[in-house]
Amino acid sequence: MSLVEINGLVKRFGSFTALKNIELKMDKGEIYGFIGPNGAGKSTTIRVLLGMLKPTAGKVTVFGKDAWKDAVDIHKRIAYVPGEANLWPNLTGGEVIDLFLSMRGNGNTARRDELIQRFDLDPTKKCRTYSKGNRQKIALIAAFASDADLYVLDEPTSGLDPLMERIFQELVLEVKAQGKSVLLSSHILSEVEKLCDRVAIIREGEIIEKGTLDELRHLTRSKLTVETRDPLTSLNEWTGVHEVQQTGVHAEFQVDTEDLDQVIRRISPHGILKLESAPPTLEDLFMRHYERTGGEVSKGGAGR
Amino acid sequence: MKSHLFKGTGRITRLLFRQNRLEILLWVTGIIGVTLAAALAFPEVYRTQEDILGFAVTVQNPAMVAMIGPAYPLKGYTIAMILAAELLLFTAIAVAVMNILLVSSSTRLDEEEGRLEMIRALPVGRLAYLSASILMITAVNVSVFLLLGAGLAVLGHESMMTEGSFLYGAVLAATGLFFAGVTALSAQLAESSRGTKGLSLGLLILAYAVRAVGDVQSDTLSLLSPLGWTVRTNVFLENDWWPIGALVSGAALFALLAFYLNKKRDM
Ligand SMILES: Nc1ncnc2c1ncn2[C@@H]1O[C@H](COP(=O)(O)OP(=O)(O)OP(=O)(O)O)[C@@H](O)[C@H]1O
Ligand SMILES: [Mg+2]
Numbered sequence: 001m002s003l004v005e006i007n008g009l010v011k012r013f014g015s016f017t018a019l020k021n022i023e024l025k026m027d028k029g030e031i032y033g034f035i036g037p038n039g040a041g042k043s044t045t046i047r048v049l050l051g052m053l054k055p056t057a058g059k060v061t062v063f064g065k066d067a068w069k070d071a072v073d074i075h076k077r078i079a080y081v082p083g084e085a086n087l088w089p090n091l092t093g094g095e096v097i098d099l100f101l102s103m104r105g106n107g108n109t110a111r112r113d114e115l116i117q118r119f120d121l122d123p124t125k126k127c128r129t130y131s132k133g134n135r136q137k138i139a140l141i142a143a144f145a146s147d148a149d150l151y152v153l154d155e156p157t158s159g160l161d162p163l164m165e166r167i168f169q170e171l172v173l174e175v176k177a178q179g180k181s182v183l184l185s186s187h188i189l190s191e192v193e194k195l196c197d198r199v200a201i202i203r204e205g206e207i208i209e210k211g212t213l214d215e216l217r218h219l220t221r222s223k224l225t226v227e228t229r230d231p232l233t234s235l236n237e238w239t240g241v242h243e244v245q246q247t248g249v250h251a252e253f254q255v256d257t258e259d260l261d262q263v264i265r266r267i268s269p270h271g272i273l274k275l276e277s278a279p280p281t282l283e284d285l286f287m288r289h290y291e292r293t294g295g296e297v298s299k300g301g302a303g304r
Numbered sequence: 305m306k307s308h309l310f311k312g313t314g315r316i317t318r319l320l321f322r323q324n325r326l327e328i329l330l331w332v333t334g335i336i337g338v339t340l341a342a343a344l345a346f347p348e349v350y351r352t353q354e355d356i357l358g359f360a361v362t363v364q365n366p367a368m369v370a371m372i373g374p375a376y377p378l379k380g381y382t383i384a385m386i387l388a389a390e391l392l393l394f395t396a397i398a399v400a401v402m403n404i405l406l407v408s409s410s411t412r413l414d415e416e417e418g419r420l421e422m423i424r425a426l427p428v429g430r431l432a433y434l435s436a437s438i439l440m441i442t443a444v445n446v447s448v449f450l451l452l453g454a455g456l457a458v459l460g461h462e463s464m465m466t467e468g469s470f471l472y473g474a475v476l477a478a479t480g481l482f483f484a485g486v487t488a489l490s491a492q493l494a495e496s497s498r499g500t501k502g503l504s505l506g507l508l509i510l511a512y513a514v515r516a517v518g519d520v521q522s523d524t525l526s527l528l529s530p531l532g533w534t535v536r537t538n539v540f541l542e543n544d545w546w547p548i549g550a551l552v553s554g555a556a557l558f559a560l561l562a563f564y565l566n567k568k569r570d571m
Contacts, residue, residue, distance in 0.1 A: 047421075050424065050425050051424075052421065052424050052425070052570070053570045054570055071430070072308045072311055072427050072428070072429060073427070075425060075426055075427040075428070076427045078425065080422070080425035082418065082421055082422065082425075084418055085418075085422065086417045086418035086419050086421075086422075087419065087422075088319065088322070088323040088419060089323070090322065090323050090324070090325070090326065091319070091322055091323060095322070099315065099319055100422070100426065102315065103312055103315055103423075103426045103427070103428060104426055104427060105427070139422065152425070
């Protein structure tokens, strides 16, 4: 049984279809990255998962239970951090953290104090006076001080400084080490690349790619920089070669991963002086998906 | 399943009290302070029976009736009646405004600003936040009822008898509850917290206008307005309690509708 299972999820707001046909499976113990442009439907998917929104169609289960009907039971084992932690202006940060822990009922006060220290938060101030980053810390402390099986984090680090961002990443890895699972929606691709075992890319309410980072890389291209004794001719026409920039014996271009072998063989006879290959970053992948039209994207995915 | 809908209400109620404690304190002390101050001052202002009668005569004319509600008969006019004539309706409106502001900020505003979202992700029932808001406002209104009733009965003029004093507190609290119900329902229907406040305050103004016309022209028309009920207790004279029942029933009906809609809709 998967920890989270989303089948054929459709969500409409009036006549606007925010989620078209979401399929997603998450296993226990994994960190699942959820990325996509603004307005793609990440938060909407997460809200359905948390039983805050009712699916228009489709089935969503968490821990094998129905996300809408059994929300209260499911939430006993979930910790959630929204991208915009809005708190009660007249309560102190400490009061809010304690409130969340007491409502979940399995908070750990020693862990809470440790986290307050690690995040360098002053819990005695009124929430109204906290900066955005500090409000975010409160939500993170409340989440990570509670003993959950699934951490649902929707752009949790927005507003955090790099030092705090690193502490966040440590925390995610710590809970993973304890066998907990994490669903992480993020725009910070380096964060996703560092933390996530698997990634789903969502665009306009549809999941357009998903898999392990390696699998996703496989669908993309490597960036090659070469210098050869003889200039490479008509590079543009080679199969699997794209976006060529060439000045004499120096060439930079992208190669479809499945054509890498064939292309290198073809370069070899020209006498390689220098060869640099950069793996595609998640960002390259992401950009490709964001910028291209739907047709080409589905071509990329057809190989599987 | 059913009990799950309200799980966590108690803790959220405490949270809402903490969040709104200053606002509640200022409103309640303001309302009670003004009323008790007036109750204490009037015997000094209206020293003789002529003074009292003078007041009683001025509030008989239609313009005054439209403004403050039906007048008591001239015969046997008391200081207590002066208090009710001068203050009851306007204090009721202040209590209604307090209810509208507190309920809209602890329902729709908290939802709009994302505070509800953090709560909804906890093991907390779908209706818990709305229940907590209604519990909070009920407690506020009950305090107004008890504090005003006891305050007037103990500190007020001798014409402010115990039953009348508590009825006076009760009618203010019941009017407040009615508009709390109106606001809880508006919060489910309106698009935003501004819309919620606008709709509820609009209905309050409409209720005042219908009552004003009705009190001058036709009782039946007045009875269509909740504020028409507010001014029909004959407090300190006959002490009619039916308006309390009517207002509280209206509040309960609106609250039930609000729960029903809240259960059905998404965030
Ligand atoms: N309650 C709602 N009513 C109507 N439309 C909504 C509602 N919630 C979300 N939407 C729309 O659904 C789409 C998806 O929004 P969502 O917040 O899920 O995007 P997102 O992927 O989280 O974006 P971001 O990266 O900016 O957080 C958007 O077009 C948004 O305007
Ligand atoms: Mg979002």
